[in-house]
Amino acid sequence: MGDSARRQRGLVANMEDVLEVYQRPHDPQRPLVCLDETSKQLIVETRAPIPAKPGRKARHDYEYERNGVANLFMLFAPLEGWRHVKVTDHHTASITPTCSGICRTCIFPTR
Numbered sequence: 001m002g003d004s005a006r007r008q009r010g011l012v013a014n015m016e017d018v019l020e021v022y023q024r025p026h027d028p029q030r031p032l033v034c035l036d037e038t039s040k041q042l043i044v045e046t047r048a049p050i051p052a053k054p055g056r057k058a059r060h061d062y063e064y065e066r067n068g069v070a071n072l073f074m075l076f077a078p079l080e081g082w083r084h085v086k087v088t089d090h091h092t093a094s095i096t097p098t099c100s101g102i103c104r105t106c107i108f109p110t111r
Contacts, residue, residue, distance in 0.1 A: 026079045034076045042067040 021032065043064040052058040068089065076083040 022078075028080075031077050031080050034078070035073065036076070037071065037073045039069050039071045041069055 024032070044067045045061070046063050046065050047061040049061070050059040071088045073086045073088070074083060075086075
């Protein structure tokens with residue numbers, strides 16, 4: 001078996017482990033919390049659109065100016081029925097402390 005096939009088997013085994021987590025019964029003391037992140041480029045139109053006229057649609061220029069980046073972090077608990085989104089203007093090396101704080105203080109406060 002080649003290296004590529006071994007890596008593929010390892011990826012499949014890891015995915016099966018992750019999927020098993022989703023099959024666990026609901027336990028309010030150990031909630032399943034997922035984290036996802038993405039970044040979005042923010043843009044500003046540089047020219048005003050030309051308004052619509054009878055028989056003609058409004059026209060928008062494709063030129064834009066870059067206006068930074070926003071990072072979105074989403075915590076999602078599918079079995080609990082909630083999600084929380086945090087938007088930041090910078091990407092730190094680790095968002096884990098922030099997300100842990102959100103879970104601990106807002107979503108699952110200690111008693």
